[in-house]
Amino acid sequence: MHNWTKWLRKISESMRKAFKWLKINLFSGNVRIVPKLSLYFILIIFSLIYIEPILYMVSMSFKSFSDLSDPTAKWIPKDGTLINFKFAISQLKIIPRFTSDKTFWQTISSSPMILSIITAIPTAFIQMFTCAFVGYGFGKLKVPCKRFLIVLLIFAYIVPPQVTFIPTAWVFKNFRLINTPLAFIVPALFANGIKSSLFILIYMQFFRKIPNELEEAALIDGAGYLKIFRRVMFPLAKPAKITVFLFSLVWHWNETYLTSVLYPSLNTMSTVIATVKEGTDYTYFAGNSYNFLQVKMASCLLLIAPILIVYIFTQKHFTESIERTGIVE
Amino acid sequence: MKKGVVICMKKLKIETKQKMIGFAFVSPWIIGFILFSAYPLLYSLYMSFNKVKISGDKLKMQWVGFANYNKALFQDAEITNSLIKVLQNTIIIIPIIVVFAIIMALLLNEEFKGRSLIRAIFFLPVLLTSGNLIESLTAQGQGSISFLKSDTINNLIAGIGGSWGDTLKAVLDSFLIILWYSGIQMLILIAGMQSINPSVYEAATIDGAGKWESLWLITLPNLMPFILLSTIYTIVDQFTAPFSKIMNVIKWHTQNVKTGYGYASAIAFLYFLVIMAVIGVAALLFRKSITNKRGR
16 A cells, blocks of 8 residues: 555655756766767767758769669769769860860860859958958057948948949949959959958957057067068968958859859859759760759769868868957957 | 147157058058949949939939839839848748857867867858859758658648748758858857856856856856847848849849839848848847947
């Protein structure tokens, strides 16, 4: 008769013990194994879900036609083939063919990959320099109406490109910048590339954190401010430089809206992958319709491959050195 | 007294000299701003009050006052529809992105082995924000997370119905891609968390606070300015995403001979006003953190 009360007491005691254990292990400030393991577990599973589309893209690019309908070959293709890449390269005309009737520039710019590289990399480099220049001015020097100019900076960032792209296109036409990579390079020369206000702010916060004594010592040694910038400040800004370079490169590389406006006839990688459509092909697929999905994924992979390579080399510099970048105060 | 005047003049000169140097450093940006931002903006504003026709290589303007705005707001149903749709979309998407960025930043700030690799993985989608790539991925069904496609959720949404149901369904269809937009916000928030003094946490642990309490009472209040920054960034990012409906509407009207550039500029300015309103709402919600912000 009294058994069930004993049972109840036992259960409630064990529950209380379990709660106490949970409370000690999960919610106290001590570092125990259980929360670490659960953290790892959550993060690994979540990162796999997060990059699943990228893994899908990579695995699709290597699949042949039979792998699509093969349920056992979901991630790793059984019939791995490079034909999708070959077809994408030939259809997107990535490798330029030098013929005698076209100028050097025409053949080079007919290849989307080379065109993207010519457009994005110089722009990123130039932005890295000019935004540092302006950011140093805002951060360390006395600028008249500084507050007003910073408000203008933020305003320039908030204004959507749709509001200004029509007159901008006309301005570029008048300067004959349209349809050339200069359409991106010239604004970058004036620290007005894509999202450049962000970069100026990054540099500004970074330079503000550098103590004034450094500047004063250089001034005592007789350096002018230009020399201070060139010799002292700019080399110091390495984390910020790498961040700005990578962001600028990525945004210019992936830009589709502005390119379609300022650059209507030319084809950068990011606009050209939209032209992959269904159809048949004789060279690689013996007159059958080609693997549209796989080829599309292969062309996407070709699009992001150069950026991924740059990312692998530079990501350590800003994911781990955020403290020194001083992106925000 | 003469010496005082001389010294006064010298001081003034040094100050102006420094101001000139500062101005010289900032001048490239000012020139670029005038050429590529201010002039197009003002010209676009001027165009929105005109009916613009292209004759040959020049633009012919015909002043119509507020007629373009009238037409856009009160007569053209397509525009109000797309504006409302865009607003609905962003009201749902922005909190999702910011909350996800906060959670991930909290997780990624912990010390553990392989942290840089996981941070690199979570930051990777920032490289992939090309519009065409995302469109290709969504077209092949990679946009959402598989367990969100279950039947129970579909039935729930069907129950809501109407335009909100459509928006919810569209959001769930590309949920993962939406989460991809939170890379930079994570960066901002992690940087923000680094700026909190660790001794505050130690003092709190001494006083007996657990991890949960220190999260809510120390971390989150100190992160408020950065959360505001991330929210504003997300708002601007989402509204200037190239594949929202209103972009196409604007683009189409620029090609349209009947309505022309003037009309397109009017729509663009209305869009701009909507963005400012949303940013204003966000700033209002976070107004306490603005007053503590230094330097601006």
